[in-house]
Amino acid sequence: MKRLLRYDVDDLLDQVNDFTTFAEDLRASSWRLTNKELRFMKAMMHFQGELASGAPFIEAVENAHHCHHEMVSNV
Template identity: 90%
Template sequence: MLRYDVDELLDQVNDFTTFAEDLRASSWRLTNKELRFMEAVMHFQGELTSDAPFIEAVEDAHS
């Protein structure tokens, strides 16, 4: 992750968020195993989203 600049990391978070939202939209047809995977993805996506302001603050402090 350290080889990416902040803008690239935030773009990746946005891409992952889009993936997670698409997965959630299809949740009605997932198997139990796929639902557990979706729950893990949603948890990870939530963690990434909550860390985005911190990443920006650190970048701003070191710019």
């Protein structure tokens, strides 16, 4: 988890599958978590859901911005 949180947003978006795997592994062992750990797991699942659903949109916007910047630079 600490390793994932050290990444900036772009790097984390590139690793959304790794983060999803982490969240799923955490959920799989939820039956043996303390209340504090369960709250952490719920926060991670929420974050993972938002990241996974927003990643394609963010990447599309960044790609469009990059293409626009290249076109303007070449003019």
